[in-house]
Amino acid sequence: MAGIHQSCCRRAVAPSYLFDPDKLTKLKSWNQIKHELGRLSLIARPLCSDDYHNGYLELLSQLTTVGTIDSTDFSRRFDEMRTINDSGSLDHYNIVVIEDTVARQIVGASTLFLEYKFIHQCAYRGRLEDVAVSDSYRGKNIGHLVVKIIVDLAHEIYHCYKLTLDCKDELVRFYAKNNFKPQSQMLGIRFDD
Numbered sequence: 001m002a003g004i005h006q007s008c009c010r011r012a013v014a015p016s017y018l019f020d021p022d023k024l025t026k027l028k029s030w031n032q033i034k035h036e037l038g039r040l041s042l043i044a045r046p047l048c049s050d051d052y053h054n055g056y057l058e059l060l061s062q063l064t065t066v067g068t069i070d071s072t073d074f075s076r077r078f079d080e081m082r083t084i085n086d087s088g089s090l091d092h093y094n095i096v097v098i099e100d101t102v103a104r105q106i107v108g109a110s111t112l113f114l115e116y117k118f119i120h121q122c123a124y125r126g127r128l129e130d131v132a133v134s135d136s137y138r139g140k141n142i143g144h145l146v147v148k149i150i151v152d153l154a155h156e157i158y159h160c161y162k163l164t165l166d167c168k169d170e171l172v173r174f175y176a177k178n179n180f181k182p183q184s185q186m187l188g189i190r191f192d193d
């Protein structure tokens with residue numbers, strides 16, 4: 001727990017978290033995950049309001065097009081997500097980052113987005129989004145750990161009735177190793193082509 005708080009508070013004005021870090025520390029697997037990451041001088045924590053300066057967008061650019069986002073754009077979007085999180089009984093935007101505490105860079109990330117449903121007794125559906133591990137940190141089990149954090153959050157903390165994702169064909173094997181099974185086809189219309 002201390003590791004999370006120390007890492008996010010090194011600027012004059014303490015940055016804020018997107019969601020309550022205690023949601024992570026309450027996970028049954030937290031100590032194991034913390035230990036595995038700690039051996040590599042890494043920590044897992046919620047996205048912070050100043051992570052624009054810590055390489056979060058550069059990491060996402062290894063996943064897809066990010067565009068030209070300045071720190072004002074970043075802060076505005078962070079605040080919009082935070083306002084939604086603060087407005088209800090649960091956090092809809094759970095962006096988890098893996099930080100290298102020596103390099104002070106974000107090297108991994110994943111997101112749990114929660115959708116309210118009427119079906120299944122007014123259940124929550126979880127979506128695993130924006131999973132990325134920096135090129136130079138691949139092969140260290142970090143991908144498995146960032147996915148596990150989201151799976152455990154969706155299951156243990158939010159009691160989602162299901163958790164789904166979409167991914168490129170070449171990543172299906174990776175997600176299958178992390179307990180995701182093909183369930184239904186994902187179809188889409190792109191408006192940005």
Ligand code: 16G
Nearest residue numbers: 064065128129130131165166167168
């Ligand atoms: C992948 C991501 C999705 C992300 C999308 C971006 C996972 C599990 N899936 O599908 O979250 O939004 O790539 O690609 O991380 P796009 O720019 O083509 O939408």
